Amino acid sequence: MKNATPPPIPKPGGAPVKNAVSVRALDVTLDGTHVLRGVDLAASTGEWVNIIGPNGAGKTTLLRALLGLVSFDGEITIDGLSDRRRSSRARKVAYVPQTPVIPPGMLVADYVLLGRTPHRGVFAAETANDRKIAAEVLTRLDLGGFGERTVQSLSGGERQRAVMGRALAQQADLLLLDEPTTALDLGHQQDVLELVDALRRERGLTVIATLHDLTLAARYGDRIAILAQGRVAETGPPADVLTVQNIAEYFGASVRIVDDPDGPVIVPTAGAGRDPVAQNGDQP
Amino acid sequence: MSDQPAGRADVVLQASGLRPGPLAAGLAAAVIAVLAGLTIGPVDIAAHRVALQLLDGLPGVTIDSGLSDAHAAIVEQIRLPRVALGLLVGATLSVSGATYQGAFRNPLADPYLLGIAAGAGLGATIAITSNLGDGAGVLDPVPLAAFAGALISVTVSYVAGHLGGRSTASLILAGIAVASFLTACQTYVLQANSDAFRQIFAWILGRIATSGWSEPALMLPYFLVTVAVVLRYRRALDVLAVGDEEAAALGLEPRRVRMIVVLAASLGAAAAVSVSGLIGFVGIIVPHTVRLAFGTSNRLVLPLSVLFGGAFMVLADLAARTALAPAELPIGVVTAFLGAPFFVLVLRTSRREIW
Ligand SMILES: Nc1ncnc2c1ncn2[C@@H]1O[C@H](COP(=O)(O)OP(=O)(O)O)[C@@H](O)[C@H]1O
Ligand SMILES: [Mg+2]
Numbered sequence: 001m002k003n004a005t006p007p008p009i010p011k012p013g014g015a016p017v018k019n020a021v022s023v024r025a026l027d028v029t030l031d032g033t034h035v036l037r038g039v040d041l042a043a044s045t046g047e048w049v050n051i052i053g054p055n056g057a058g059k060t061t062l063l064r065a066l067l068g069l070v071s072f073d074g075e076i077t078i079d080g081l082s083d084r085r086r087s088s089r090a091r092k093v094a095y096v097p098q099t100p101v102i103p104p105g106m107l108v109a110d111y112v113l114l115g116r117t118p119h120r121g122v123f124a125a126e127t128a129n130d131r132k133i134a135a136e137v138l139t140r141l142d143l144g145g146f147g148e149r150t151v152q153s154l155s156g157g158e159r160q161r162a163v164m165g166r167a168l169a170q171q172a173d174l175l176l177l178d179e180p181t182t183a184l185d186l187g188h189q190q191d192v193l194e195l196v197d198a199l200r201r202e203r204g205l206t207v208i209a210t211l212h213d214l215t216l217a218a219r220y221g222d223r224i225a226i227l228a229q230g231r232v233a234e235t236g237p238p239a240d241v242l243t244v245q246n247i248a249e250y251f252g253a254s255v256r257i258v259d260d261p262d263g264p265v266i267v268p269t270a271g272a273g274r275d276p277v278a279q280n281g282d283q284p
Numbered sequence: 285m286s287d288q289p290a291g292r293a294d295v296v297l298q299a300s301g302l303r304p305g306p307l308a309a310g311l312a313a314a315v316i317a318v319l320a321g322l323t324i325g326p327v328d329i330a331a332h333r334v335a336l337q338l339l340d341g342l343p344g345v346t347i348d349s350g351l352s353d354a355h356a357a358i359v360e361q362i363r364l365p366r367v368a369l370g371l372l373v374g375a376t377l378s379v380s381g382a383t384y385q386g387a388f389r390n391p392l393a394d395p396y397l398l399g400i401a402a403g404a405g406l407g408a409t410i411a412i413t414s415n416l417g418d419g420a421g422v423l424d425p426v427p428l429a430a431f432a433g434a435l436i437s438v439t440v441s442y443v444a445g446h447l448g449g450r451s452t453a454s455l456i457l458a459g460i461a462v463a464s465f466l467t468a469c470q471t472y473v474l475q476a477n478s479d480a481f482r483q484i485f486a487w488i489l490g491r492i493a494t495s496g497w498s499e500p501a502l503m504l505p506y507f508l509v510t511v512a513v514v515l516r517y518r519r520a521l522d523v524l525a526v527g528d529e530e531a532a533a534l535g536l537e538p539r540r541v542r543m544i545v546v547l548a549a550s551l552g553a554a555a556a557v558s559v560s561g562l563i564g565f566v567g568i569i570v571p572h573t574v575r576l577a578f579g580t581s582n583r584l585v586l587p588l589s590v591l592f593g594g595a596f597m598v599l600a601d602l603a604a605r606t607a608l609a610p611a612e613l614p615i616g617v618v619t620a621f622l623g624a625p626f627f628v629l630v631l632r633t634s635r636r637e638i639w
Contacts, residue, residue, distance in 0.1 A: 067533050090535030097533075103525035104639045105580030110300050114523055118535030122520045126299055135297040147297050152637055170534075 020045045020206035026074035028061055035061045037230040048207040050221035054251050057227045059210040063176045067095055090118035094172035098179045100163045102151050108162050109147035115169030137165045157188040177209035193220045218242055218263040226250050238263050300581035310591030317595035321367040321602050322359055329355050367598050368500040370492045372507045373556045374597020378589040380549035381567025383514045386521040386582050387542045388452045391639040394567040395553035398459035399437035402466035404557040407433025408487050409470045413477040427558035434554035437462050489614030490561035492601040499559050510552030517545045521582040563616045569623045570596055576634035
């Protein structure tokens with residue numbers, strides 16, 4: 001997959017692109033805490049938007065709102081979704097949670113097949129087609145021989161891929177990833193994000209992900225939104241959003257930014273202003 | 285994510301389910317337990333004659349089993365109803381326990397988690413101490429009061445648990461609070477009527493006792509409803525294993541599923557408790573043994589709990605009535621006495637991670 005050359009994404013600006021998701025004036029209050037305040041966000045079909053922001057900013061809550069897991073004020077529109085049934089939504093939106101629940105004793109094959117739940121219905125057995133899709137997903141994720149293992153017995157990276165496999169088996173148009181790389185080493189981080197990117201190009205998936213690694217967020221996203229204290233503080237192309245000032249302001253971090261052909265590289269510094277390269281990043 | 289050898293995606297992927305092997309094992313266990321229950325007793329009757337006698341009882345079949353009329357009567361009128369009740373009670377308590385464990389994602393959950401035992405105990409205690417008369421069978425006030433007490437306590441636990449935040453933890457805590465309260469009430473009633481102590485204690489320890497077919501007939505509809513509902517939801521319970529939030533993201537309505545299966549399991553458990561008293565341990569030991577032996581998917585745990593639970597109870601009852609014959613041990617004592625060491629053995633030998 002790494003050596004495959006994916007076709008380019010259709011450039012925005014040509015034909016008007018439909019919004020796969022749009023969020024307007026989203027307010028969420030959890031147990032008296034005003035977690036999201038007037039969030040506006042949109043992602044066009046096939047776009048990859050990364051949401052970054054400090055811990056507690058409300059990233060997970062935003063994804064949960066998109067999944068219909070929390071009650072909210074405001075408006076969330078998901079392309080092609082008209083009724084409010086959970087099963088309809090689950091056919092449109094797939095989710096990789098930040099800390100997935102690993103069911104004791106469940107086999108990887110059964111776990112990935114859970115992704116077919118919204119298609120088969122709660123009472124029906126999975127069809128041959130469901131099994132075929134799950135098998136393809138497992139192969140695609142390099143988990144081909146793991147079907148009979150328990151999810152518990154997998155390593156961190158294998159587990160993360162199994163969770164990803166369950167989401168991919170849903171065959172939804174919109175993929176929500178909550179810190180999908182946190183448990184992974186660098187190689188596996190890349191593998192997972194490359195896979196998502198490849199699938200996005202093949203199937204026109206729309207991806208909304210939260211990521212802590214800003215360099216990865218810049219490399220894999222079309223657009224970045226900074227969420228801070230429940231508001232969207234900045235949104236735009238990675239190079240515009242990932243500035244030294246923004247990172248200082250919203251993350252309280254001192255960094256310098258190295259321009260690389262593949263996008264900005266964010267390097268933490270021990271103290272601000274000591275390295276002349278930091279000046280480059282200051283003026284994008 | 286290296287290149288895959290071509291054709292790997294064609295590998296057939298199997299979902300967990302009730303395979304013929306485990307199903308045959310469960311059926312064999314049930315058949316052996318039934319034959320043992322019908323054969324062994326103060327008079328030993330040959331198993332093949334018992335089998336023939338049973339076949340003879342089927343509509344349209346006439347076989348001479350070679351049993352004397354007296355022995356045939358022992359098999360058909362004394363042992364058969366008792367074995368049938370053991371099967372129904374054991375199967376219901378086991379499948380209810382398996383359901384509770386799945387619905388609450390808690391290995392320690394048993395059918396008494398939401399106060400069924402305490403509620404039934406209080407109901408039975410009130411019925412016994414207030415001498416409501418002793419109508420037999422359907423009109424016997426003790427099981428009726430126990431049944432009412434069990435259902436009331438589950439309902440109160442459910443409502444209180446939902447008021448307390450709708451999480452499974454709040455539901456379990458509500459069940460514990462309700463159970464403690466009802467047990468305190470029961471203790472109070474007991475203190476005030478110490479002459480009824482023995483009778484109440486005997487009820488609490490449980491028994492598989494029958495007077496003809498009225499008890500199994502009473503139990504049968506509840507067994508059928510519980511098993512039908514719970515088995516229908518076996519796949520939903522597997523989805524629920526990833527927790528409410530992820531299950532909801534997969535299109536399930538977790539709280540609705542939990543409410544339906546828990547109420548169905550509670551109904552069966554309440555009926556079992558009201559005919560047989562508080563038989564402990566079955567609801568935990570049988571489902572876990574099935575998980576250790578065959579796997580954790582509810583698609584196999586639920587149906588196999590029905591078969592193995594029924595078999596276990598029939599064998600436990602056999603031990604209860606033969607170990608100190610002619611005296612009978614309380615069945616609750618036997619289930620724990622036989623069940624605990626067996627379970628430790630299974631735990632030691634199984635290499636499966638079940639929880
Ligand atoms: N169920 C809840 N009740 C109350 N506050 C919550 C709840 N869930 C999250 N929060 C609060 O909402 C804020 C945002 O949380 P979250 O969306 O998880 O942030 P992030 O994913 O960006 O780290 C945090 O301050 C958190 O404490
Ligand atoms: Mg988060």
